[in-house]
Amino acid sequence: MKNSIKNLKIHGQGISTGGKYNTISIMGEGKINGHVDCVNLKIYGEGEIDGDLKATSTVNIKGHTAFRGNLEAKNVKIQGEVEVNGELIADEAVISGNISINGDCNAEIFTLEGGLTIDGLLNADVLKINLYWPSNVHEIGGTEITVKKEAKLSFLGLKDIIMPSGANKKLTADIIEGDNINLENTQAKVVRGNNITIGSGCKIELVEYKDSFKNEEGAEIITYRKM
Amino acid sequence: MNMEKELISKKELLELAKISYGQLYRWKRKNLIPEDWFIRKSTYTGQETFFPKDKMLDRIQKIKNMKGDISLDDLANMLSPNLMEMVMESENLINRNIVSKITLDFYTKERGKYKELNFEKILYLYILDKLFGSGKINFDEGKTVLNLLENYYPQYKGKSCELNFLRKLGIYSCFLISKPSEIHFENGIKIVKRLNLSDLIEELKIKMV
Secondary structure (H helix, E strand, O other): HHOOOEEEEEEEEEEEEEEOOOOEEEEEEEEEEEEEOOOOEEEEEEEEEOOEEEEEEEEEEEEEEOOOOOEEEEEEEEEEEEEEEOOEEEEEEEEEEEEEOOEEEEEEEEEEEEEEEEEEEEEEEEEEEEEEEOOOEEEEEEEEEEEEOOOOOOOOOOOHHOOOOOOOOOOOEEEEEEEEEEEEOOOEEEEEEEEEOOOOOEEEEEEEEEEEEOOOOEEEEEEEEEE | OOOOOOEEEEHHHHHHHHHOHHHHHHHHHHOOOOOHHHHOOOOHEEEEEEEHHHHHEEEEHHHHHHOOOOOOHHHHHHOOOOOOOOEEHHHHHHHHHOOHHHHHHHHHHEEEHOOOEEEEHHHHHHHHHHHOOOOOOOHHHHHHHHHHHHHHHHHHHOOOOEEEEEEEEEEEEEEEEEEOOOOOOOOOOOOEEEEHHHHHHHHHHHHHH
């Protein structure tokens, strides 16, 4: 019986329990206790999921949300700030804002404008990061890895007034490994890959490349060698 | 018995197996490579990842061979130690040479006749078949093994585990142990058979599909 799976709506303020839902929408402030299985999750405002969340389709967040367990969905779209205590697993994740993950982050496509803190491995096939805030990742792995300083048209024009001259807009990582790597404003101990371009604002202790290596102006590299 | 396995660094592995970082990370994302094969060690360049060499090369070969035929997700399912949701008619098991008739007859005698068997039961049959086929274990002992599996294997759900069968002075016993782990016995004990159940599940899945 398909009808037995209900939608959950919290408009205003409310607390609910986990379980199986079709679409969950929280507008305002909502908390869900326990594990959740749903198709879609939409949070506009403030949300808290006190367990693992699994969405077979989309998770869309505008505002602030804390996931106390894992967050698993086909598509994850975040505008605002999200904390994940477990792992983030998605086919595609598009984030503008800030995300912090205590575990690993697995996505086929991961696009971020903003900042991130990941204690584990950030593993994505295509990874694009535009840095607006200081960011930290333990390890990055994937096929295409691109890290840029913020784009010219910042999504918050006001940001430079609030946080003047982004001197700290740096990504810090221990290890970055991928097929094609293109970095700016990145500080890393080791970068390994086939084709590597290290751009301005980078400080890399060791670069190991297979096919090509480009060292652009403004990059500081202590050692590099061909594998 | 030497349990130490030769390790290979990630860099050497990519070189040797002719795969790229992208592929390796993709396979890791799809759980084609078990988490516990990623062994982190500190080296002078900071942390590096190592793998059990033979297992890893074997796994990469399997992935490369099967990649064209089925999707990565199905492949992950086949390679994982999770049980499949699949039933098969007992006659089919014999026709397709998955289990011998002798083992099936033994099972029928012990547990009654089933028209269809689920994956878990097929796995137990498959294990018994391996044991009987080795010629080192008789039917009476097989009963003990079957009881052990039925009572305790479900607790290992999704985790790697190993079945050990041992003998001392004509007395036999058997046990299950989770992997990876190390066990040592006094010299009087003979380990007659040691089966890695994750490997068997993998084999069995490939045979059944």
